[in-house]
Amino acid sequence: MKRTLIKNLLNSAAALNRVRVSGWVRTRRDSKGFSFLEVNDGSCLKNLQVIVEETGPAFGQLAAVTTGAAVEIDGALVESPGAGQKWEVRAIGLRLLGGADPETFPLQKKRHTDEFLRTIAHLRPRTNKYGAMFRIRSEAAFAVHRFFRERGFHYLHSPILTGSDCEGAGEMFRVTTLPLHPPASPEGDGPFADDFFGKEASLTVSGQLEAELFASALGSVYTFGPTFRAENSNTPRHAAEFWMIEPEMAFADLSDNMDLAEDLVKALTVHVLENCREDLDLFAKFVDKQLMASLETIAAQPYERLPYADAVDILKTSGRAFEFPVDFGADLQTEHERFLCEEHFKKPVIVYNYPREIKAFYMRLNDDDRTVAAMDLLVPRVGELVGGSQREERYDVLERRILENGMKLESYWWYLDIRRFGSVPHAGFGLGFERFLMMATGVTNIRDVIPFPRTPKHLEF
Template identity: 55%
Template sequence: MSQFSVKELLGTEPASQQVVINGWVKAFRSNRFIALNDGSTINNLQCVVDYENFDEEIIKEISVGAALKVTGSLVESQGKGQKVEILVGAVEIHGAADPETYPIQPKKHSLEFLREKAHLRVRTNTFSAVMRLRSALAFAIHDYFNKNGFYYMHAPIVTGSDAEGAGEMFRVTTLDAKNPPLTEEGDVNYKKDFFGKETNLTVSGQLEAEAYAMGLGKVYTFGPTFRAENSNTSRHLAEFWMIEPEMAFYDLDMNMDLAEDFIKSVIQYVLENCDDDLEFLEKRLLDEEKTKPQAERSELSLKDKLRFVVDNNFKRVSYTEAIDILRNSKPNKKKKFEYPIDEWGADLQSEHERFLVEKHFKCPVILFDYPAKIKAFYMRLNEDGKTVRAMDVLFPGIGEIVGGSQREERLEVLKEKMEQLHIEEEELWWYLDLRKFGTAVHSGFGLGFERLVLFVTGMGNIRDVIPFPRTPQNAEF
């Protein structure tokens, strides 16, 4: 007899056919009605037990959290809310769950409590919906790039360079922490280390992806990245996933075109393929919004927010124009911004980005041509000598979601910028080689995957959109 998933059976026409289903008990009412779920859908399958024909000892082992194998007839449901149900013929207990100690009971649990039970939280409706959406988004990303002629490139996780220049990196070493070898000057002698030099976990695969774009044309990375930023905010993780496409022969305008099309495509995919999970999370978000003061409530439902991105053309605005808009805005003049905008050159904060998207333009925004001083060394310098060909994509509710640029392809200009920022040429000799041998205009961008999942699911904390979050003082599980 074939085994089916809950999702398959819920979409099957009932004809009293014999079926086998496995899953975990979500609820057991009146020693008769089992709500079974196997993770394939947000919806449960009702299994109806004829109590009189069952071993009482088996009935006693059926409790919330228990794993069961159920055999029975698939029939039209007699109750409301579901099309089909199973009349149970036999139950096999794969694994019982002590109702006194099983922590995921059918009641509302706080997200903070569930983070402490990260190994079990995926059994809740909220986290199963979030993780199915995360999986769907990952598929949509790979599918988009595959259909558009990109090659998937695995950038190294262990690196000797700091792509972002931030210095907040996790060191990788095999040296004895209590007694490391020292140089004559008393410094740690990394020549004795495994790689013969100081190495770290990567913060970005961009530089390596640039190298491969200059041979394969269009590539993308999609992998884990790490940042040792001692931040406990709802937007930061120490370990997170990045999507980083790099394209040879692309200028900034082509880069912006790609970013817009890419984001719209992957969000459209989940709108078309993940309706049940989106419906559940939309209702969850609506209930959460009701607890907030009126002024803090979102004007858009979850799916409306997603359609806001898909259905609108992204407004392209220079940094200089954006600064003028912000400087003259009511929130700035009335000192409502936490970070007032006084002069050109300010690094925009989330509150500024959201104002531009939600209040001023009322559509997603792409800002471009930022001051060179607030952007990375590898971004192409404009002819004015003070701005670079950078671009950021801004979304409602979240601010910046994508950051990218046209890369600096001119050797001498790049060397001069590295010298100004005290970046040693010896450290990135291979990166400079790309400008010596067949250099060309090229561009790329980075999308933090968890930020995208955060936006699509409507969750409020980035720790709740990754299976096992890594944050300061927390590497449990």
């Protein structure tokens, strides 16, 4: 007999004579003569209530069926006379698949702190909150692919291993098969001559450059995969391994880029609102009371778009005493970004046309010669959710910008090649998937929206 998902049983239209349920016991309540089991199989937030009678054939193994144990139950789905649920299962068979010693099983039937649950990341998906989180994460990932597929984008698998010695997006993790203290290389060879690739290799910090190459062939592409930054960032918004969504569009400018970013964030938000209602409700109830109102705003309201220069003016005339001074040419600080989207506009804000000095070399130089066609999408509480730009498609300008930044032209021969053969205006951005999940759930620590977080000094599990 095949098992039925609890999600389907709880949505059943009629009673069923014989069903099989497999799952983990969340709690057991004993009464004289019978016990109630709350069983969860991960298919949904809700548990299934199972009644095991002392006189019934299922009673034998009940003593070992404690919190955390895995069980297989055969029984009848019947209407529940109790108040808490419509359906329950009356067990006629109970099989203990895997016991859980109650003395040592760490999950109690009460609320645990996130800090404690991080120390047992292998068990935390068995809690309501983390089960809900990772169902939402899965659903949001599906929505990413659906969104781009519906718009004719192609999914690009950009490489994880990279030989680009400077991608300009942060410190990189080195990948090597060399011993920790390799013997000196022969005269003239570099230190990586004997390494696996014969040159220095790293984990990617961005798939953008590769996405640009493919956008110049397939038109519109996106990457969606893990990304690595070896920055010693100790904040609730940074992880050394995180997932990024990076679309890249040929024949597109900054305005198209802003449209796409806004559409994407809205589509993902709508998708989880429509498909993860029960799981989201948990976060609205226990994590952030304003979550639903906030998500409705993000899903429906047009985002504010303003040039960096206007943002600076608003900050300067706000009358607010900021810790960091605001002036054209200085990057916006966290406090400035928060003021703009949380207090001034009270909704997502897209700031564009930043001073060239504070942005990357590949961003397209505007006609004013002092700003580049960059954009950041800022959302309340999370800050920078999206960073992107129209790319510099003019060979001579890009060449100049590379040299201005003290970088070597040889390293970018293939990137420059795209500007030599059929160069077109193109644009793209990166969206931090974990940051989206933080926004969608109200969770304030990135370590709680990724299954096994990697941060400085932490590589458990």
